[in-house]
Amino acid sequence: MTNTQIDAPLHKERTSHKTEKHRRPSYAKVRVSTRADYDWETIASILDTALVAHVGFIDDGRPMVIPMAFGRMDRRLFIHGAKAARIVKGVDEGAPVSLTVTHVDGIVCARSAFHNSFNYRSVVLHGTAHPVTDTEEKLAALRAITNHILPDRWDELRPLTPKELKATGVWAFDTEHAAAKMRQGPPIDEPEDYALPNWAGIIPVTTALGLPVTDGTVKEGVPVTASTLKARQKFV
Structure with a gap:
């Protein structure tokens, strides 16, 4: 699938709401348009700082959602x-699949329960899944997954053995529709509620990686790898 086939161009909601509204299927639209962004650069920035994607698919007639690297x-x-694994065995070639990621940036404390919320950045992608069977493509995919978690980690590791490669199932997800949904900023209360003696504001939520801890068997003098x-820089 070429890039031009994937919502090309993926314009931002604020600049092309009318066009997107008519081009997108209902399941791929963000209901609150002011929180929507269909620009691929925005979507990619949210994906690249996420560690886990929740993968949704149908298995034996039932909806399943599994967190995955x-x-x-x-x-x-x-x-x-x-x-x-269930997803490797249960998803047929070209089966519809969805992936979602979410970053929680803050708890929004309003003066009423109705307006309590989160500041967040999220992405929902819809597309189809295909098993990766070509050895070179499979290795490239596993490299991408490994380096997504820890940048450049693949080159620091020993090569996979044929047995390990055979035991690992890899699926490619081709994006057909993608949408980001975000909320940022303070609570928005009812005008009459601003006079209430209630505290309101934001409690920031920070995601960070701690200092590496050795497994206890690392040889003396071996430094922490780059x-x-x-990886820590992704959350600074």
């Missing part, structure tokens, strides 16, 4: 698991 190569995403330090 993922990687991205432009607008194609990759997920992986043991070949015995990938662990680069």
Whole structure:
């Protein structure tokens, strides 16, 4: 699938609401248009700072959502698991799949329960899944997943053995529709409520990686690798 086939161009809601409204299926639209952004750069920035994607699919007639590690190569995403995993066994070629990620940036404390909220950044992607069977593409996908978690980590590790590669199932997710949804800023209360003697504001939520902790078997003199330090930069 080429990039031009994926909501091309993915314009921002504020500049192309009318066009997007008519082009998108109902399941791919953000209900509150003021919180929507269909620009791919915005979507990619949210994906690239997420550690886990929740993958939704149908298995044996039932909806399933599983948190999974993922990687991205432009607008194609990759997920992986043991070949015995439910998603690897249960998703057919070209099956519809959705992926979501969410960052919670703050708790919004309003003067009424009705207006309590979160500041957040989220992405929902809709598309189809395909098993990756070509060895080179599979290795590239696993590299993307590994480096998504820890930048450049793949080059610090020993190569996968044929047995490990065979035991790992990889799926490519081709994005058909993608939308970001965000809220930022203070609470918005009813005009008459601003006179109430209630505290209102934002409690920030910060995501950060702590200092690396050795497993206790690292040989003396072996330093912490660069990938662990680069990963921390994603949340600064």
